[in-house]
Amino acid sequence: MADTVVGANPEHAAGEDPNRRDFIHIAAGVAAVGAVAGLAWPFIDQMNPAGDTLALASVEFDLTKVEAGQSVTIKWRGKPLFIRHRTGAEIASAIKDDHAALRDPQTDEVRHKPGKAEWLILVGTCTHLGCVPTFGGGDYGGWFCPCHGSHYDTSGRIRKGPAPKNLAVPDYAFLSDTKVKVG
Amino acid sequence: MLRKVYVFAALGLALMAAPALAVTTQVEPKEIHWSFEGPVGKFDRGQLQRGYKVYREVCSSCHSMNLVSFRNLGQKGGPFYDAEYPNPNDNPYVKSIAKDYQVNDIDSETGDVVQRPGTSADRFPNPYPNEPAARAGNGGALPPDMSTLSKAREGGSAYIYSILTGYKTPSANLKVPPGKYYNPYMPGDVSGFWSGDMKDVPEGGFIAMPPPLVAGKVTFDDGTPSTLEQQASDVAVFLAWASEPKMEERKAFGVGAMIYLLIFSVLLYVSYRRIWRNIAH
Amino acid sequence: MSGHSTYEPKSGVEKWLDTRLPIVRLAYDSLVDFPTPKNLNYWYTFGGILALCLGIQIVTGIVLAMHYVPHVDMAFNSVERIMRDVNYGWLVRYMHANGASMFFIAVYVHMFRGLYYGSYKAPREVLWILGCVIYLLMMATAFMGYVLPWGQMSFHGAVVITNLFGALPIVGQSITTWLWGGFAVDDPTLNRFFSLHYLLPFMIAGVVILHIWALHVVGNNNPTGVSVQSKEDTVPFHPYYTVKDGFAISVFLLMFAAFVFFNPNALGDAVNYVPANPLVTPAHIVPEWYFLPFYAILRAVPDKLMGVLMMFGAIAMLFILPWLDTSKVRSMRYRPTAKLYFFIFVLACLVLGFCGGKLPDAHVIPGLTTFQLLDADLNSMVWLSRFAAAYYFSYFLIILPVLGLTEVPLAQPLSISAPVLSHPAKAPVGAAASPEKRG
Numbered sequence: 069m070a071d072t073v074v075g076a077n078p079e080h081a082a083g084e085d086p087n088r089r090d091f092i093h094i095a096a097g098v099a100a101v102g103a104v105a106g107l108a109w110p111f112i113d114q115m116n117p118a119g120d121t122l123a124l125a126s127v128e129f130d131l132t133k134v135e136a137g138q139s140v141t142i143k144w145r146g147k148p149l150f151i152r153h154r155t156g157a158e159i160a161s162a163i164k165d166d167h168a169a170l171r172d173p174q175t176d177e178v179r180h181k182p183g184k185a186e187w188l189i190l191v192g193t194c195t196h197l198g199c200v201p202t203f204g205g206g207d208y209g210g211w212f213c214p215c216h217g218s219h220y221d222t223s224g225r226i227r228k229g230p231a232p233k234n235l236a237v238p239d240y241a242f243l244s245d246t247k248v249k250v251g
Numbered sequence: 252m253l254r255k256v257y258v259f260a261a262l263g264l265a266l267m268a269a270p271a272l273a274v275t276t277q278v279e280p281k282e283i284h285w286s287f288e289g290p291v292g293k294f295d296r297g298q299l300q301r302g303y304k305v306y307r308e309v310c311s312s313c314h315s316m317n318l319v320s321f322r323n324l325g326q327k328g329g330p331f332y333d334a335e336y337p338n339p340n341d342n343p344y345v346k347s348i349a350k351d352y353q354v355n356d357i358d359s360e361t362g363d364v365v366q367r368p369g370t371s372a373d374r375f376p377n378p379y380p381n382e383p384a385a386r387a388g389n390g391g392a393l394p395p396d397m398s399t400l401s402k403a404r405e406g407g408s409a410y411i412y413s414i415l416t417g418y419k420t421p422s423a424n425l426k427v428p429p430g431k432y433y434n435p436y437m438p439g440d441v442s443g444f445w446s447g448d449m450k451d452v453p454e455g456g457f458i459a460m461p462p463p464l465v466a467g468k469v470t471f472d473d474g475t476p477s478t479l480e481q482q483a484s485d486v487a488v489f490l491a492w493a494s495e496p497k498m499e500e501r502k503a504f505g506v507g508a509m510i511y512l513l514i515f516s517v518l519l520y521v522s523y524r525r526i527w528r529n530i531a532h
Numbered sequence: 533m534s535g536h537s538t539y540e541p542k543s544g545v546e547k548w549l550d551t552r553l554p555i556v557r558l559a560y561d562s563l564v565d566f567p568t569p570k571n572l573n574y575w576y577t578f579g580g581i582l583a584l585c586l587g588i589q590i591v592t593g594i595v596l597a598m599h600y601v602p603h604v605d606m607a608f609n610s611v612e613r614i615m616r617d618v619n620y621g622w623l624v625r626y627m628h629a630n631g632a633s634m635f636f637i638a639v640y641v642h643m644f645r646g647l648y649y650g651s652y653k654a655p656r657e658v659l660w661i662l663g664c665v666i667y668l669l670m671m672a673t674a675f676m677g678y679v680l681p682w683g684q685m686s687f688h689g690a691v692v693i694t695n696l697f698g699a700l701p702i703v704g705q706s707i708t709t710w711l712w713g714g715f716a717v718d719d720p721t722l723n724r725f726f727s728l729h730y731l732l733p734f735m736i737a738g739v740v741i742l743h744i745w746a747l748h749v750v751g752n753n754n755p756t757g758v759s760v761q762s763k764e765d766t767v768p769f770h771p772y773y774t775v776k777d778g779f780a781i782s783v784f785l786l787m788f789a790a791f792v793f794f795n796p797n798a799l800g801d802a803v804n805y806v807p808a809n810p811l812v813t814p815a816h817i818v819p820e821w822y823f824l825p826f827y828a829i830l831r832a833v834p835d836k837l838m839g840v841l842m843m844f845g846a847i848a849m850l851f852i853l854p855w856l857d858t859s860k861v862r863s864m865r866y867r868p869t870a871k872l873y874f875f876i877f878v879l880a881c882l883v884l885g886f887c888g889g890k891l892p893d894a895h896v897i898p899g900l901t902t903f904q905l906l907d908a909d910l911n912s913m914v915w916l917s918r919f920a921a922a923y924y925f926s927y928f929l930i931i932l933p934v935l936g937l938t939e940v941p942l943a944q945p946l947s948i949s950a951p952v953l954s955h956p957a958k959a960p961v962g963a964a965a966s967p968e969k970r971g
Contacts, residue, residue, distance in 0.1 A: 092525060093771075096518040100778070103515060110620035114595055119617035123322050123340050123372035275815055290794045318612050395806070399612065402797055403805035438815065494805070497615065497622040504623065505793020512786045519779040526775050530570055530767055531949075 126251030128243065131187065139203045141192055144250055148192030148200050149238065150211075151248075154222060159185050161209065162223035172234045176223040179237055189248065190224045191238050196231035211235070276454040277438040278417070280409035283484065287491060290506060293499050294492050299330035301471050302489025305482050308469050310397065313389060313460075315377040318398035319493050321349035322371040328499040330489070340371045352376055390430040392459030401487070401494040408487040410436065415483035418462040421453060431457035537561050562748055567766035568773050569754035571948050575649075576752070577780030578642040580773075584781055585635040586740065590733050592628040593677075600680065602726035604719045607682035608807040626796040632674050633799045634788050636822035639667060643850075648874055650862030651753040657854040659746040664850045666739050673732040674820065676725040679717075683804030684814050690717045690725070692817055696830075699840040716810065757862025758948055765948040816891065824888030825881050828917040829924070831892050834907060842921070849928040856928050858936030866942040873931050880923040887917035 117125075127144050129151060134140050139152035154162075162176040180188055194201050194213040205212030206219035208227045213220075218229030225234040240250040286295045303324065306316075324331045325342035336342040349369035354376050358365045369376070379385035386393050395403075404410045413436040421433040424447035433441070439456010442449065464482045471477055492498070539560040541547040550557055599618050601610040614621035643663070646652055652660035679690045694711050698704040713720030751760055760766055767773075791798060799821060803814045819827050826843050833839035849856075864871045892914040895901070902910045909915070 092518065092522050096515070096522040096775075096778070099511075099515045099518055103511060106511070110623050111591065111595060113619040114621060114624060115598065116619050118599075118613070118619060118621070119322070119326070120320070120372075120613065121617070122338075123320065126340075318609065318616065323616070399805040403802055405802045407802075495615075501622055501626075501793055501796070505789060508789050508793060509786065512782060512789060516779065516782040516786065519775060519782050523775045523779045526771050530772065 126249060128247060128249045131246045131248060136186070141200075141203075144191075144238070149250060150188070150190045150192040150203070150224075150235070152188040152190070152203075154186050154188055158209065158222040162221060162225075165208075165221060165223075165225075165227075171226050171232065174223075174225060174234055179223050179225075179234070181240075181242060184242065187248075188222075188224060189238065189240055189250065190235040192235070194218055194231055195226065195233035195235065196229070201235070275438045275440055275456070276452075277456065278413075278435040278454050280406040280413040280436060281416070283409050283412055285408055285488065285491070287488070287498065290502060290509075292502070294328065294488060296330065296332075297473055297475075298485050298488045299492055301469075301473070301475060301481075302485035302487070302492075303330045304471065305464070305469050305486040306397070306489055309463050309482075310486065311375070312378055313385075313394040314397045315379070315385075315394075316375045316397040316493060317377065318374070318396075319496075320372060320374045321345055321352075321369060323493075323496055324348060325371070326496065328492070328496060330492070342371070345371050349373060390459055394460070397490055397493060399494045401490040403494070408491045411490055412483050412487040414458070415464055415486070416480055422447070424451075425453060427457065431459060432461055434458045538565050562744070562769075563774075564768065564770040566748060566769040567751070567760070567763070568769050569752050569760055569765055569948050570767045570772070571754050571756065572752065572773070572776075573755055574776075574780055575641065575645040576754075577777045578638050578645065580777035581638045581781055581784050582635070582642060583740070584784075585631060585638055586733065586736060588627060588631050589635060590737070592624050592631060593730070593733065595624045596628055597730060600726075602680065602723050604682060604722055604808070607680060607722060611681045623792070626792045630788065630791045630796060630799060632677065633791070633820070633822065634784070635670065636674070638784070639670060640822075643667070644878060646753075647853075647877075648864050648871075649753055649755055650757050650857070650859075650864065652854045653857065653862050654854070655750045656746075656753060659743065659750060660854060661851055662739055662743040662746055664847075666736055666743060667850070668847065669732055669736045669739065671823070673729060673736065674822065676729040676732070678820060679722065679725050680729060681804060682722065682808045684806040684808055684812075685801045685804040685817070687717060687808035687810065688813050688817055689819060690721065693819075694721075696840050696843075699837040701837070718810075753862065754948055755863060755865060756945055756948055757866070758944055758946075761947045762949075818889055821885065821889070824886075825884035826888070828884040828888035828913075829921045831888070832914060832917040832921045846921075846924060849925070853928060853932075857932040858934075859932075859939070859941070860936070861941045861944065863944075866944050867935075867939060868942065869939045870932075870935050873927060873935065876923065877927045880920040880927070883920040884917055884924065887913045887920065892917075 125145055127142065127149075129142060131151070131153070134151055134153040136153050137155045137158075139150055141148045141150055143149070159176070166175045166177075176185070192200050194215065196213065196216055196218050199213050199215035201211035201213040201218065201220060203211060205214075206228075208219050208221035210220040210222045210224060210227075212218070213229065213231065216230050218231035219227045220231075220235055221227050223234075224237075226232070238250050240248050243249050286292055286298070322339040322342075322345060323329055325336065325339035325345035326332060327337075329339070331342060331344050331348075332339070333342055333344070339345060349371050352369040352373070352375070353366040354369045354373050356365055356367050357363070379388060382393060401407050401411060406413070414434060417434050417436040418432060419435055421427060424445055425433060425441060426444045426446065427433050428444065433453070433455065434457070435453065435455030437456040437458045439458075441456055442452045444457075445452045464479050464486075466479050466482075467477050469477055469482055471481075475481060495501075537557055537560075539550075539554075539557040541550045541556070546556060549555070596614065599610060599614045599621065601607060611625065614625050616622075618624075646660065646663070675689075675693060679686045694708055694717060697711065698708045700707065709715065711721070712718065713724060754760075801818065801820075806814075818824070826846060829846050830839045830843040833842050859867060859870065861867055864874055890913045892912065893908060894913050895909070895911050896913060896916050897911055900911050904910075905915065907914075
């Protein structure tokens with residue numbers, strides 16, 4: 069058939085404006101595409117975190133449970149969260165290296181809340197590929213990631229190995245001297 | 252097969268609300284106009300807030316609402332939605348409501364069950380620890396969970412309203428069993444308790460819930476007179492919201508979708524007529 | 533395909549692909565250049581509508597499966613979580629639930645259209661039977677899907693339907709136990725139903741491809757029932773029927789949207805929002821509306837095994853229909869007597885659907901008690917469904933075989949184009965015209 073393309077239909081009446089014909093077909097086509105595009109968003113957005121997931125996105129933690137020199141790991145947004153009660157020696161060693169050659173330069177001071185140097189709160193996933201580093205291991209006394217050998221210091225900064233970044237510091241706030249809210 | 256249906260029907264009567272049947276009778280729910288009816292109907296915010304208060308002060312002492320969280324109260328379309336707090340978890344009023352409830356938790360150190368004040372992420376706590384306890388506290392009958400109650404009953408809000416306002420002192424020929432109450436809007440079959448003419452068996456059934464609402468039982472903060480009808484319709488609306496919290500979002504989306512489809516249909520029709528104009532068919 | 537392909541690859545890439553995998557050629561021949569009778573009316577748009585319905589069900593179903601938990605303790609709550617917490621979950625779930633009903637509305641229109649215009653007759657028997665297979669698969673899929681929310685009607689519906697197989701002699705109980713994976717409908721049943729509910733739509737899609745393939749071998753039937761004779765009788769599928777089907781789809785979607793957005797639970801049963809409780813049966817067990825006619829046939833028969841056999845027999849009628857109808861005339865447009873019986877048949881199906889939703893002993897005319905006939909009052913749903921079921925079977929087994937031999941059909945036009953060309957005034961017709969008013 070020759071007349072499969074509308075615009076090429078030879079049978080249309082003489083004197084008719086073919087552009088106007090085209091317009092209505094294009095408008096209908098655009099409306100169809102628009103409808104599909106508009107409906108696509110709900111089907112994409114449904115994979116984003118649901119209301120109940122978002123509601124559980126913050127946790128409160130009582131710090132009195134952590135002795136100096138120890139670290140506890142709690143689950144936050146499905147990931148481990150390190151809450152480390154640092155000793156004076158650990159803090160000192162972190163500050164000492166503030167100006168060493170760091171891959172991701174940061175001073176120890178910006179990695180804890182002002183006046184709370186003993187409390188280090190970090191997201192416990194290695195910045196390389198997401199494994200959970202082990203406490204106290206590695207060459208720098210902070211954490212050591214067993215998957216690919218990343219070494220973190222007592223401030224959670226990357227010192228050696230493949231990881232590109234320091235362990236992340238989440239948003240958190242002290243509700244009181246002994247209570248933090250993360251998220 | 253047929254007999255089975257009857258046996259099950261008889262068994263189910265005491266607990267289940269269902270459409271009218273040959274064996275089950277009930278008075279049709281009262282005709283009420285609700286603000287949320289129709290394609291653009293919305294919940295009346297004040298009514299939702301009053302309804303919540305009725306639920307909180309009366310219903311929640313026996314009925315659970317397992318699927319509803321405190322944060323839902325503050326989400327868009329909810330009773331305490333505040334445009335200032337698009338994230339309902341931050342809504343201070345919702346937080347203060349949650350804090351008034353004690354919810355069970357596990358102490359992460361000792362493993363003991365402890366009670367802590369609720370947070371906006373928590374669900375409404377169950378008034379009873381488990382189903383047998385709920386039955387034991389209510390003469391053997393289980394107060395149904397309220398999260399889907401409104402859409403789980405034929406008639407929805409009108410049915411709930413009618414039950415709440417419909418308690419009636421029955422005729423002397425009806426012997427109401429102890430712990431039960433006669434309600435013409437409750438589906439049921441009371442013929443076994445009827446001593447009068449079998450042609451005059453009252454419609455409706457027995458309900459295990461004593462009349463829960465009386466005038467003045469709940470004091471409304473907005474000064475609305477606290478009549479029985481007011482409390483009943485307010486809580487019926489609150490329960491309608493609890494079972495369909497996304498109703499307003501759904502209808503708003505729907506109006507847009509319908510307008511779009513109408514325009515689309517017109518465009519396609521014109522396009523269709525133009526394409527076919529030279530084809531004799 | 534009828535005739536040779538007219539596809540001509542234009543660009544180098546198209547030529548390259550065409551010699552290796554002629555998929556563009558396939559699409560072109562099936563959806564663009566496919567010669568289609570030019571007199572198809574709106575009843576013929578339901579094939580396209582059905583394809584869309586299947587697409588909607590598969591897409592929304594895959595989304596729902598991302599959030600649904602097939603476990604007896606969590607199924608109900610996970611569905612409610614979709615409705616309450618998942619972003620646009622209410623939209624996806626209501627589209628899926630109402631989409632099932634829309635699917636059946638469309639398939640019933642499509643089937644009655646086939647019955648009326650004789651689309652099951654030679655050479656379209658295989659096309660028709662493939663359609664019947666799709667319909668069977670649809671019923672199985674819909675039934676298992678309805679179980680998944682694990683409400684009261686889900687559970688007890690599953691109990692009743694799986695117990696049907698218990699009616700079979702000797703093997704019945706073993707089959708039922710095998711279906712359940714236990715001694716009652718329980719967690720194993722829910723899990724396997726979920727798995728099969730996910731599988732079957734893809735089997736439907738496979739049979740749909742065969743259905744369309746068969747359609748493209750024999751070509752469309754048309755309201756006159758007269759075979760295509762020349763190029764003058766046809767138009768290319770695109771743009772003529774893409775735009776017509778598109779318009780019909782858009783109008784259909786308006787109705788679909790009205791349900792989804794403004795009355796999403798109108799076609800469902802309120803009791804299914806009560807979580808399943810194996811200890812208490814709802815006072816009134818009814819299947820979804822699209823099963824009601826078969827449910828009425830089941831209940832019309834006092835014997836359990838016979839009831840089950842009659843119910844499946846009602847579907848079996850459709851499969852053997854091509855060999856039951858003896859008439860050589862396809863379209864009932866030219867069979868006035870058959871047309872009358874056809875409309876009574878449609879009415880009988882509606883009556884069966886109506887009876888299926890009522891209790892068997894309920895009165896048809898309220899308050900009127902006539903006399904007891906065998907096991908029930910004559911003025912009861914059970915007797916009404918017996919009359920309707922009797923007509924249903926007679927239509928296939930007596931009326932169509934006999935009528936084809938005895939009736940005198942009207943004269944058929946010589947070709948599809950003939951009636952149009954002889955009545956040029958009738959050429960372009962309005963949107964909502966009934967089939968009889970069209971070319």
